[in-house]
Amino acid sequence: MNDFLTFLLLSLFVVMSPGIDTALITKRTISDGRKDGYKMALGITTGSLVHTVAAAFGLSAILMQSALAFEIVKYIGAIYLIYLGASSFIKKEKDSKSDLGENGRKSPYTQGLLSNVLNPKVAMFFITFLPQFVNGSGNVTIQLITMGVVYTILSIIWFFVYVFFINYLREWLMSAKVQRIMDKTTGLILIGFGLKLAFEKR
Numbered sequence: 001m002n003d004f005l006t007f008l009l010l011s012l013f014v015v016m017s018p019g020i021d022t023a024l025i026t027k028r029t030i031s032d033g034r035k036d037g038y039k040m041a042l043g044i045t046t047g048s049l050v051h052t053v054a055a056a057f058g059l060s061a062i063l064m065q066s067a068l069a070f071e072i073v074k075y076i077g078a079i080y081l082i083y084l085g086a087s088s089f090i091k092k093e094k095d096s097k098s099d100l101g102e103n104g105r106k107s108p109y110t111q112g113l114l115s116n117v118l119n120p121k122v123a124m125f126f127i128t129f130l131p132q133f134v135n136g137s138g139n140v141t142i143q144l145i146t147m148g149v150v151y152t153i154l155s156i157i158w159f160f161v162y163v164f165f166i167n168y169l170r171e172w173l174m175s176a177k178v179q180r181i182m183d184k185t186t187g188l189i190l191i192g193f194g195l196k197l198a199f200e201k202r
Contacts, residue, residue: 007133011151014129015158020081020193024115025159026166027186028108034167036108041159043109045152047116048126052148055126056141074120078198081115085190 021044029037116122130147134140172178 004133007147008150008154010129011154012158014125015151015155020115020119020190021112021155021159022162023186023189023193024084024112025163027183027190028111029163029166030170031183032108033170034163037163037167038160040108040112041156041163043112043114044116045156045159046109047113047122048152048155049148050113050117051122051126052130052145052152054123055130055148056144075198076118078194080118081190081194082198084111084115085187085192085194087187089184089187 024044025037025040028040126148130144130151133147134143
């Protein structure tokens with residue numbers, strides 16, 4: 001790799017930049033607690049590993065070259081994000097039916113994994129960002145996988161720290177008024193990202 005330190009700094013900047021992942025983790029941590037926030041973070045970072053393997057073995061290149069493949073994945077991802085955002089505006093039933101438990105809703109890990117894997121912009125990021133730090137004289141596949149794993153480790157560390165501190169504010173954030181505002185705000189952000197993804201040109 002040409003400049004590993006530069007890669008680390010840029011990766012950290014990207015990881016810490018607010019986006020879809022931050023909105024999802026914030027929403028889940030506030031509504032369901034630190035444990036679910038951690039699970040959501042693990043799901044999202046697992047998705048990063050999926051994109052790493054795809055980029056390393058050339059699968060992501062298909063999305064870049066095939067308009068049809070890109071459009072299909074793009075719209076599936078956009079619809080899913082809009083669905084997640086819209087769910088914030090659907091009145092939740094009281095937990096009197098708590099016997100449904102976690103079976104009554106998608107697990108935070110699965111939700112995080114799907115939101116990441118179904119976002120073609122993440123695939124584009126991995127296939128355009130990582131190669132800039134590849135040393136042509138070495139094994140390209142191993143270098144891409146190594147950088148992807150490093151990026152994933154940085155992501156999980158940042159998300160866990162973020163969830164940890166957000167959880168301390170949870171009692172205040174869980175007040176009915178604040179929760180309504182936060183729920184709808186993050187919902188609008190997710191819908192916005194979904195619409196942006198759907199209408200963005202390849």
